[in-house]
Amino acid sequence: MSVLTELGDLPEPDLAKVAPHRFRRLGDKVLATSEAGHWAFLSHDEYRDYLKGLGDAHPRFDELRVKGFLGHYLDFERLAAEAMEGSLLSWEGTRRFVLLLERGRQRMDCDVAREAVDFAFTVPGPAVVLEAACEDPAAAWPMARFIARYAAKRSDWNGRRSRVWLRTPNLPAASRAAEMAEHKLGLMLELDAAGKLPAGIAKFPEPRVVLRWIPKARDAAGWVKDLRAAGVGSVMLSPDGVSDVEGFGAFYAAFLDAALSDGPPLREEWAAAALRRLPPEGGRPREERGGPLPGVDVTGELCVAPWGELVAAERALDLPSDERGLYSLGAVGRTAWEELPDKQAVHAILAGAEGDHHPLCAQCAYKPACTVAPSRHQEGQGSFWGHLPTSAACAAAMAALDVIFLRLAETEPREALLGWADSWTLL
Numbered sequence: 303m304s305v306l307t308e309l310g311d312l313p314e315p316d317l318a319k320v321a322p323h324r325f326r327r328l329g330d331k332v333l334a335t336s337e338a339g340h341w342a343f344l345s346h347d348e349y350r351d352y353l354k355g356l357g358d359a360h361p362r363f364d365e366l367r368v369k370g371f372l373g374h375y376l377d378f379e380r381l382a383a384e385a386m387e388g389s390l391l392s393w394e395g396t397r398r399f400v401l402l403l404e405r406g407r408q409r410m411d412c413d414v415a416r417e418a419v420d421f422a423f424t425v426p427g428p429a430v431v432l433e434a435a436c437e438d439p440a441a442a443w444p445m446a447r448f449i450a451r452y453a454a455k456r457s458d459w460n461g462r463r464s465r466v467w468l469r470t471p472n473l474p475a476a477s478r479a480a481e482m483a484e485h486k487l488g489l490m491l492e493l494d495a496a497g498k499l500p501a502g503i504a505k506f507p508e509p510r511v512v513l514r515w516i517p518k519a520r521d522a523a524g525w526v527k528d529l530r531a532a533g534v535g536s537v538m539l540s541p542d543g544v545s546d547v548e549g550f551g552a553f554y555a556a557f558l559d560a561a562l563s564d565g566p567p568l569r570e571e572w573a574a575a576a577l578r579r580l581p582p583e584g585g586r587p588r589e590e591r592g593g594p595l596p597g598v599d600v601t602g603e604l605c606v607a608p609w610g611e612l613v614a615a616e617r618a619l620d621l622p623s624d625e626r627g628l629y630s631l632g633a634v635g636r637t638a639w640e641e642l643p644d645k646q647a648v649h650a651i652l653a654g655a656e657g658d659h660h661p662l663c664a665q666c667a668y669k670p671a672c673t674v675a676p677s678r679h680q681e682g683q684g685s686f687w688g689h690l691p692t693s694a695a696c697a698a699a700m701a702a703l704d705v706i707f708l709r710l711a712e713t714e715p716r717e718a719l720l721g722w723a724d725s726w727t728l729l
């Protein structure tokens with residue numbers, strides 16, 4: 303199902319002049335990505351010239367030299383530094399913590415919530431982002447407020463910024479809006495793209511929306527219009543869980559084009575996150591871009607279950623019991639963050655997320671930007687490695703990345719997309 307592309311007969315590469323890279327046919331161009339994640343769009347003739355060994359006078363020579371595509375000008379130290387900085391194995395800390403307030407009949411209590419917040423504040427990084435997830439915001443309100451207040455106290459004590467989001471598929475009562483603003487508790491509303499944007503969302507300060515594509519989705523431009531009219535500035539449209547890849551790809555393209563068109567700013571978070579994994583092309587340095595990595599287990603996300611179990615990814619809680627063990631990393635209150643990098647399960651999960659170990663990922667032009675998590679492969683195919691040719695998760699990620707990279711080939715959308723990646727913060 304996933305599609306690596308071919309270019310027909312190609313000349314033998316001049317191994318002295320061509321640096322390791324990956325390629326993909328995209329529209330009428332060839333997308334080349336370097337080992338570190340720099341990219342270049344070449345015409346088919348330019349790509350052939352490149353493989354044969356570019357002369358100094360070639361119009362693309364300087365660009366390809368600077369981006370690390372020319373073997374005889376390769377700066378190995380810079381390549382190694384960039385590859386390491388972009389690698390999930392270069393792990394500063396987890397970017398966001400999901401606190402699952404309820405699951406079935408189990409509810410998170412104050413002790414577990416406090417220990418979960420304490421744990422999150424032990425993880426290194428400039429800021430702490432907590433996501434309190436619940437179905438029923440009215441029932442979960444006391445616990446969400448407790449978490450927001452306690453995280454604010456911890457921020458005062460530790461001198462570290464924090465932000466708490468209430469993630470729910472049901473809009474809280476409008477009367478909560480002022481209280482949520484007072485506690486700096488942001489609203490993250492999960493919606494199906496076939497539904498409607500609830501009018502009351504405009505009452506909440508700076509809400510975010512997770513828009514889940516389903517086959518009966520309303521038109522993408524209509525969604526963008528409604529979201530802008532309601533003052534929503536940030537939307538996550540993730541390929542996770544998509545099986546109709548073509549339908550999703552068309553919706554994603556239309557959504558991205560509408561979001562990139564003139565109007566109040568509307569950022570698509572998945573695109574921003576995928577682009578943040580790449581080395582900055584003239585934008586803010588990587589260390590200033592500390593945003594989230596949706597979909598990436600452990601480094602991007604850790605989850606605390608209502609009973610205190612620390613899990614590598616929220617979706618791992620839905621795995622069959624014989625597959626779940628790998629993702630269970632201990633319990634808040636008993637497991638220290640410092641123990642995680644030594645756990646074999648964490649090594650295995652991070653190795654699974656780094657495409658160098660998969661024969662097909664290792665050839666994929668999108669490897670440096672890929673966010674298909676091992677738990678996503680596990681969920682779809684029963685193995686954290688995944689079987690990429692038949693992986694719906696891989697195909698959907700490729701469809702979204704095709705849309706993004708096609709827009710990176712044009713000046714205006716490129717500037718806007720890279721601006722999203724540079725400026726996104728959850729704080």
Ligand code: SF4
Nearest residue numbers: 657663666669672696
């Ligand atoms: S899982 Fe990611 S890196 Fe691997 S082939 Fe699919 S899109 Fe490419």
